[in-house]
Amino acid sequence: MIVAKRKPFDEIMQLVKGHKKVLVVGCGTCVAVCLAGGEKEVAVLTTELDMGRKLANNPVALGSITLERQCDREYLAQLDGMVKDYDALISMACGVGIQFLAERFPDTPVFPAVDTCGLAVNQDVGWYEERCRSCGRCVLGLTGGICPVTMCAKGLYNGPCGGTNKGSCEINADQPCAWNAIYERLKAQGRLDCILEVQPPQEWKDTTPRTLIQPGYTKPEKAKA
Amino acid sequence: MKSGSNLEKVLTAGHFAFTGELGPPRGAHAEEVRKKAVFLKGRVDSVNITDNQTAMVRMASWAASLILIQEGLEPNYQMVCRDRNRLAMQADILGACALGIRNMLCLSGDHCQFGDHPTAKGVFDIDSMQLIATVKKMRDEGKFLSGADLDGKPQIFIGAAANPFADPFEWRVHRLAKKISAGVDFIQTQCIYNMAKFREFIRQANDMGLTEKAYILAGVTPMKSLGMAKYMKAKVPGMDVPDEIISRLQGVARDKQAEEGIKIALEQIAEFKEMKGVAGVHLMAIEWEHRVPEIAERAGMLPRPQV
Numbered sequence: 233m234i235v236a237k238r239k240p241f242d243e244i245m246q247l248v249k250g251h252k253k254v255l256v257v258g259c260g261t262c263v264a265v266c267l268a269g270g271e272k273e274v275a276v277l278t279t280e281l282d283m284g285r286k287l288a289n290n291p292v293a294l295g296s297i298t299l300e301r302q303c304d305r306e307y308l309a310q311l312d313g314m315v316k317d318y319d320a321l322i323s324m325a326c327g328v329g330i331q332f333l334a335e336r337f338p339d340t341p342v343f344p345a346v347d348t349c350g351l352a353v354n355q356d357v358g359w360y361e362e363r364c365r366s367c368g369r370c371v372l373g374l375t376g377g378i379c380p381v382t383m384c385a386k387g388l389y390n391g392p393c394g395g396t397n398k399g400s401c402e403i404n405a406d407q408p409c410a411w412n413a414i415y416e417r418l419k420a421q422g423r424l425d426c427i428l429e430v431q432p433p434q435e436w437k438d439t440t441p442r443t444l445i446q447p448g449y450t451k452p453e454k455a456k457a
Numbered sequence: 458m459k460s461g462s463n464l465e466k467v468l469t470a471g472h473f474a475f476t477g478e479l480g481p482p483r484g485a486h487a488e489e490v491r492k493k494a495v496f497l498k499g500r501v502d503s504v505n506i507t508d509n510q511t512a513m514v515r516m517a518s519w520a521a522s523l524i525l526i527q528e529g530l531e532p533n534y535q536m537v538c539r540d541r542n543r544l545a546m547q548a549d550i551l552g553a554c555a556l557g558i559r560n561m562l563c564l565s566g567d568h569c570q571f572g573d574h575p576t577a578k579g580v581f582d583i584d585s586m587q588l589i590a591t592v593k594k595m596r597d598e599g600k601f602l603s604g605a606d607l608d609g610k611p612q613i614f615i616g617a618a619a620n621p622f623a624d625p626f627e628w629r630v631h632r633l634a635k636k637i638s639a640g641v642d643f644i645q646t647q648c649i650y651n652m653a654k655f656r657e658f659i660r661q662a663n664d665m666g667l668t669e670k671a672y673i674l675a676g677v678t679p680m681k682s683l684g685m686a687k688y689m690k691a692k693v694p695g696m697d698v699p700d701e702i703i704s705r706l707q708g709v710a711r712d713k714q715a716e717e718g719i720k721i722a723l724e725q726i727a728e729f730k731e732m733k734g735v736a737g738v739h740l741m742a743i744e745w746e747h748r749v750p751e752i753a754e755r756a757g758m759l760p761r762p763q764v
Contacts, residue, residue, distance in 0.1 A: 385568050386539070386579060390586035390635060392628070393565045394620030394647055395694040402694035403570045415625050428631065430590060430639050433543065433583045433602065 234262040234326045235360045236269060236346040244277070244322065245284055247343040251292065251320035254281070256345070257311070257333060258298030259325035266360055268346050269324030271298040277324065277345060302329025308336045315340055368437025374426045376417035381434075383410035389431040459596065459642060460614035462559035463531045464503040466764035467737075468643065468672045473730055474737025475758045476533060476645065476674060477501035477749055479525070481516035490516070490524040493746040498530050500753040501740070502761055503560055505645070508535040512572025519553050526557050533616060534558045537566025542582035543591065543602055550592060554611035562616040562645065563588040586639050589617055593640030615640055619673075620647035621658035622697035630661040637671045644671055645739040648678040648689075649725065651697040659734045668734035675729045678741045679752065680718030683707055719752060726756045 248254050256278050264270025278296045285292040295318060299307040302325035311333075315321065320341045323330040327348040334342035350362040365382045371389070372379060381387045385403045391411030395402025401409045418424050445451065458465060467474050477497045482489035497504050504525055508518040515521075522532035534553050536546065550561070565585045569577040583591065583602075591602050592615050599610045617636045621629050633644065649655045655675070662668050680686045683706040690698035702721065709717045722740075729735045738756075742749050753759050 385570075386565055386581045386584070388565065388581065388584045390584050390632075392623065392625075392632075393585075394618060394623050395567070396623040396625075397694040399624050403568050409624065412624050415628050424631075428635070430586050430635050432590075433587045436582075 233265055233352065233354070234328070234348065235266040235350060235352040235362075236263045236326050236348045238268050238273065238277070238324070238346050239344065241280055241284065244281070244343070244345050245288075248281075248292070248320055248322060249290065251341070253293045253295075253318045254320045254322055255295040255297065255311075255314065255318040256281070256322045257302065257324065258296070259302045259323075259329050260298050261301045261303075263324060263326055263329075263346060264298070265354070266352075267358055269326075274298050274324055277322070302326075302333050305332075305336070308333060311337070366438065367434070368442065369435060371431070374431075375414045376421065376423070376426070378410055378414045378417065380410055380414065383408075383413075389434060390427075460559040460612045462503065462614045463764065464533065464560050465614040465642070467502045467762055470762065470764050472737075472762045472764070473758075474502050474672070474674060475500075475753065475756075475761065476503045476505060476737065476739045477746075478505040478507065478739070478741045478743070479521070479746065480507045480510055480744070481518060481521035483513065483515050485516065487524050490521050491528055494525055494528045494530055496746040496749050498528065499761060500750055500759060502737075503531045503533045505533045505535055505562060505739070505741075508537045508564070508566070509540060509572070510567070512539065512567045512569050512574070512577075514573060519549060519556075519558065522553065522558050523556055531560070532558055533560040533562055535562040535564060536588065537564045538581050538584055538588055539566030539569065539579045542580050546583070546588065547591065547595065547601055550595060550611050550613065551607070551609075554613060555609075559612060560614045560616060561592060562618065563592065563641075564618055585617060586635055589615060589636060589639040589641050597640075614642050616643045616645060617641045618647065619644045620695050621649075621655055622647060622651060623695035626654070626658075630658060630665060630667070633662060634665060634667055637667055641671050643674060643736070645674045646676040647695060648676045648741060650689075650702050651699050652725065652728065654697060656732070659732060663734045668736075672736035673734060674737040674739040675725075675732075675735050676739045676741060677722050677725055677729075678743060679722035679745070679748070680706060680714070681745060682714045682718070683711075686718075719748070719755070722752065723756050726758075730757075 256274050258269050258274035274296045278294050301307045315337045322343050322345045323333050324345045330344050351364040352360040352362045367381050385401050396409040396412050399412050401407040479493050506518045506522045518535050522534045525532040563585050569579045592613055594600050595611050596613055601607055619633050686703050686706050689696050706714050726738050729738055
């Protein structure tokens with residue numbers, strides 16, 4: 233899932249300090265699961281902002297709502313009648329949701345209350361670890377199901393580098409060396425031949441905004457033309 | 458000849474090569490490079506010019522390489538993948554060659570987190586293996602990485618590093634093989650302290666025929682003090698400093714530790730000269746350039762061959 237971390241309170245205060253009527257919009261999907269921007273976190277932030285602004289002698293009228301998802305038009309439509317009552321929106325969705333919200337209400341300033349941190353697994357309650365950078369050219373079949381782009385600090389395709397330290401990455405003893413792990417797993421599977429060949433330079437797919445249209449589908453405007 | 462560099466000539470003539478290293482200054486004084494170069498001139502076959510080593514900003518390695526050429530020394534231009542993308546790399550390779558640089562060392566580079574700009578974005582558009590292949594393609598096929606023709610092939614003697622001591626040990630010789638198949642002409646290893654492990658690594662490389670395909674230069678860094686040895690053992694990733702090195706330095710008075718460190722290095726060099734598969738020594742006397750003349754002399758490396 234997509235994980236995010238709530239921004240420091242002072243930063244959020246600074247972002248909306250000039251606005252008197254603010255709607256806090258949560259998202260009930262990924263950021264709710266990772267405890268950053270769901271219904272509960274919306275309630276906490278709204279209360280904090282209310283108190284903070286009162287203490288700063290700059291009271292604010294706050295509303296709050298948590299949508300099922302901010303990355304789907306159907307759910308954003310719920311806000312259509314509400315937004316006109318506010319002079320700013322705070323989104324607690326991931327960067328995708330924040331932008332889709334801003335796109336739907338282009339006349340209203342939208343501010344992020346979270347920093348989106350990646351595509352991660354849930355290791356335990358409140359503990360998430362990134363696993364995918366959505367590079368667009370998956371090599372997991374060659375690397376024993378361990379992503380060198382994400383899990384190697386240098387994103388090497390022909391690792392391990394010389395900084396491997398007793399199985400850890402050179403940046404941090406707590407960070408396993410991805411290429412050491414790739415080696416160990418492929419060895420156990422008898423598949424070391426997968427990494428004997430030099431991998432050629434990556435054809436990066438994530439350097440321009442990407443649009444995905446699945447086979448059998450077209451963009452609506454294209455269909456009309 | 459692939460490049461006509463002095464290092465290439467020394468190695469192809471069958472001499473035991475001896476290379477040095479020089480870290481560019483953290484400032485714009487060319488004089489700093491010239492001062493260090495004095496100690497290396499005539500004592501080594503080629504001098505590695507580090508590229509923002511340990512991710513600290515320094516004078517560009519190509520620029521310090523040019524100063525070295527002005528001083529009559531031969532540089533081995535180091536290039537890391539951390540700081541530039543494939544366009545910048547190929548442009549720098551062409552520029553370096555145009556201005557007389559003939560050796561290159563292709564490296565991944567230490568992570569930005571180690572240096573003075575820890576939040577910088579590491580580029581790593583291509584990795585060291587792919588950089589080797591890029592230089593080879595430019596030199597031998599006269600083509601850019603894209604496949605387009607280039608006019609004026611860069612004549613570069615292609616080098617890379619190998620760390621026989623980092624995990625997983627049994628994979629290291631295969632990684633060396635990959636670098637050779639990517640196109641390296643010579644290898645300079647990480648600083649060697651664990652001789653038993655290095656002997657095993659070279660034995661594997663010999664068995665696989667790798668030492669016939671590329672020249673392996675053994676990396677030597679004399680310990681300046683017990684503190685340095687302890688630091689390298691504990692803090693430098695991928696460094697293997699056995700306890701016997703620590704205890705040898707512990708066994709002498711504080712003011713004799715540097716001498717003991719040099720003695721250890723000299724013993725290593727003597728063994729490397731006789732070791733099958735080792736074509737030379739790469740002396741990394743870190744901020745100790747002024748001791749290179751003495752070490753070269755005592756190691757029996759002087760005079761350097763004129764080829």
